[in-house]
Amino acid sequence: MGRPPWPLLIPAVIGMAFLVLPLAGLLVRAPWSTLPSRLAGAQVLEALRLSLVTATVATAVCLLLGVPLAWLLARVSFPGRRVVRALITVPLVLPPVVGGVALLLVLGRRGLVGQWLDATFGVSLPFTTAGVVVAEAFVAMPFLVISVEGALRGADPRFEEAAATLGASRWTVFHRVTLPLVAPGVVAGAVLCWARALGEFGATITFAGNFPGRTQTMPLAVYLALETDPESAIVLSLVLLVVSVAILAALRDRWVTSP
Amino acid sequence: MFRRLSRWAVAAPVVLALATGLSGCGSGEPAATASSPTSASTTAPAEATTLNVFAAASLTGTFTELGKAFEAAHPGASVRFNFGSSATLAQQITQGAPADVFAAASPATMKTVTDASLAASPVTFVRNKLEIAVPPDNPAKVDALSDLADPKVKVALCAAQVPCGAAAVKALDAAGVTVKPVTLEQDVKATLTKVQLGEVDAALVYKTDVLASQGKVTGIAFPEADKAVNDYPIAPLSNASAPGLAQQFVDLVLSQQGRDVLGKAGFETP
Numbered sequence: 001m002g003r004p005p006w007p008l009l010i011p012a013v014i015g016m017a018f019l020v021l022p023l024a025g026l027l028v029r030a031p032w033s034t035l036p037s038r039l040a041g042a043q044v045l046e047a048l049r050l051s052l053v054t055a056t057v058a059t060a061v062c063l064l065l066g067v068p069l070a071w072l073l074a075r076v077s078f079p080g081r082r083v084v085r086a087l088i089t090v091p092l093v094l095p096p097v098v099g100g101v102a103l104l105l106v107l108g109r110r111g112l113v114g115q116w117l118d119a120t121f122g123v124s125l126p127f128t129t130a131g132v133v134v135a136e137a138f139v140a141m142p143f144l145v146i147s148v149e150g151a152l153r154g155a156d157p158r159f160e161e162a163a164a165t166l167g168a169s170r171w172t173v174f175h176r177v178t179l180p181l182v183a184p185g186v187v188a189g190a191v192l193c194w195a196r197a198l199g200e201f202g203a204t205i206t207f208a209g210n211f212p213g214r215t216q217t218m219p220l221a222v223y224l225a226l227e228t229d230p231e232s233a234i235v236l237s238l239v240l241l242v243v244s245v246a247i248l249a250a251l252r253d254r255w256v257t258s259p
Numbered sequence: 260m261f262r263r264l265s266r267w268a269v270a271a272p273v274v275l276a277l278a279t280g281l282s283g284c285g286s287g288e289p290a291a292t293a294s295s296p297t298s299a300s301t302t303a304p305a306e307a308t309t310l311n312v313f314a315a316a317s318l319t320g321t322f323t324e325l326g327k328a329f330e331a332a333h334p335g336a337s338v339r340f341n342f343g344s345s346a347t348l349a350q351q352i353t354q355g356a357p358a359d360v361f362a363a364a365s366p367a368t369m370k371t372v373t374d375a376s377l378a379a380s381p382v383t384f385v386r387n388k389l390e391i392a393v394p395p396d397n398p399a400k401v402d403a404l405s406d407l408a409d410p411k412v413k414v415a416l417c418a419a420q421v422p423c424g425a426a427a428v429k430a431l432d433a434a435g436v437t438v439k440p441v442t443l444e445q446d447v448k449a450t451l452t453k454v455q456l457g458e459v460d461a462a463l464v465y466k467t468d469v470l471a472s473q474g475k476v477t478g479i480a481f482p483e484a485d486k487a488v489n490d491y492p493i494a495p496l497s498n499a500s501a502p503g504l505a506q507q508f509v510d511l512v513l514s515q516q517g518r519d520v521l522g523k524a525g526f527e528t529p
Contacts, residue, residue: 101452101456104456104458105456108456108457108458109457109458110456110457110458126441126458127413127441127442127458205444205445205449206449206452208442209415209441209442209443209444209453210418210442210443210444210445211440211441211442211443212443215442216443220445223445224418224420224445225420226346226347226350227344227346227347227418227420227421227445228346228420230350
C-alpha cells in the first residue's frame with residue numbers, strides 16, 4: 001500500500017489535534033493538588049451516578065424504540081417516508097435548549113400531553129429523574145436511528161429474501177436474520193447514543209431542571225461549578241471524561257470486534 | 260467520543276481559554292490609563308471606536324436602550340454588548356476577552372475582576388429586589404413568602420452559585436422560611452420561564468424580570484426582599500481599547516438619563 005498520501009495525512013493529523021488538544025488543556029489546567037478533596041464531595045458521586053444511570057436507561061429506551069423505527073424506515077416503503085426521515089433528524093439540529101422547551105410544551109404540567117398525564121395518572125415528568133431520561137432520549141435517539149438505518153441499508157437483502165422464501169415470517173426474519181446482520185451497527189449506534197445522552201446539557205436543564213441527586217447530572221454540575229469555581233468544573237469534566245472513555249473502551253473490546 | 264465536549268457549548272469558551280492559556284496575550288500593559296481615562300481619549304490617537312460592554316443578562320433591555328442613546332450622542336462610535344451570567348462574563352474578562360466596560364449583577368462577580376486588577380473603583384449604579392413570581396392565574400394561591408414552604412407548592416429558585424440564587428437564600432433565611440424547591444435553575448431567565456410555562460407555582464426572581472415579562476407572570480412583593488437587595492456595580496476596565504468611550508458610557512449609565520431608563524424597568528437607583 002505504501003506511505004499514506006500527504007493530502008490525507010496532513011488534514012487527518014490536524015483533525016486529531018483539534019479534537020484532542022482541548023482535552024490536553026483540561027489535563028494541564030487540572031488542579032492536581034486539590035483533586036482528591038474536590039472529588040470527595042458527595043455531590044460529585046451523586047451527579048456521576050445519576051449521569052451513568054440516566055444515560056444507560058435513555059440508551060435502553062432508544063434501542064427499544066429506535067431499532068424498530070430504523071427498520072421501518074429502511075425496509076417498509078410508505079407514503080411520506082422521506083418526510084419522516086427528515087423529521088427524525090430534527091433533534092440533531094435543534095439547539096438542545098429549544099428541544100427542552102419543546103418537551104415542556106408537550107410533556108410539561110400544562111403541555112399538550114402532560115396536562116392529560118397529570119390529570120389522569122397524576123404523573124408530572126419535569127423536575128424528575130424520569131424527565132432527565134426523557135430529555136436525554138429525545139436528543140440521543142436520532143444518533144441510534146441513523147446509524148442502525150445505515151447498517152440496514154448496507155446489509156445484503158438476499159439473506160432476508162432467502163429466509164422469507166424458506167417460510168420465515170417477517171418477525172422471524174427480523175430477529176433471526178436482520179438483527180444479527182446489523183448488530184455492529186446497532187452497537188455503534190447505541191454507543192453514540194449513550195455518549196450523547198451522557199453529555200446532554202441543554203434539554204436536560206430546561207426540561208428536568210437542576211436539583212442535586214434528582215436531576216443534576218454531571219454536565220449540569222459542571223456548568224454550575226463554572227459559575228463560581230472553574231477549577232472544580234475542570235475536575236468534574238475530567239471525571240466524566242475518564243469514566244465515559246473507560247466504559248466505552250471496555251465495551252469496545254468486548255462487543256465490537258475490530259477487523 | 261470526545262465530541263461530547265462540544266455539548267457544553269456554554270462552558271467551551273471558558274474551558275478553551277483556560278486550556279490554551281490565552282490569558283496573557285493581548286491583555287498586555289495593565290495600562291495606567293485607567294486612572295485618567297477621560298484625558299486618554301484626547302491623548303491616545305489609536306482609541307477604538309467600538310465599545311465592548313459586558314453586562315449582566317438582567318440588563319439586556321435597559322442597556323440596549325442606553326447603547327442606542329450613546330451611539331446617537333457619539334457619532335462614529337458603536338456599542339457592542341455581551342450579555343450573560345455575571346460570573347461567566349467575569350471569567351471571560353479575566354481570561355482576556357476584549358471588554359471595555361463591565362456591569363455585573365453582584366459585587367462578588369465584580370470582585371473577580373477587581374481582584375485581577377482589571378478594574379478599579381466600581382460604582383453601584385442600581386439595586387434589584389426579589390419578588391415572588393407566579394403564573395397569572397396563581398394556581399397555588401401564593402400571596403406571601405411563607406406560602407412557598409408548603410410542600411404542595413412547586414417552587415423554582417436560582418442556583419445558589421448565581422446572584423439571584425444567593426439573594427433568594429438570603430431572603431428566605433431572613434424570613435425564617437424553609438423551601439424545598441423542585442429545581443435550582445442556572446439563571447434568572449430560566450427560572451422565569453418555568454413560571455411562564457406554568458411548570459412551577461412560584462419562583463423568586465427580580466422585580467425587573469417580572470416587569471419585563473409584560474404580564475406573563477404576576478409579581479408579589481414581600482417585605483423580606485429588603486434584606487436581600489442586590490447591588491449592581493459598573494466599572495470601566497483598565498485594559499480597555501477605548502478607555503475614553505468606556506468612561507463616557509459609565510457616566511451615561513450614572514446620569515439622570517441612565518437612571519430614568521433603569522428606573523422605568525424596575526431597578527432602584529441608589
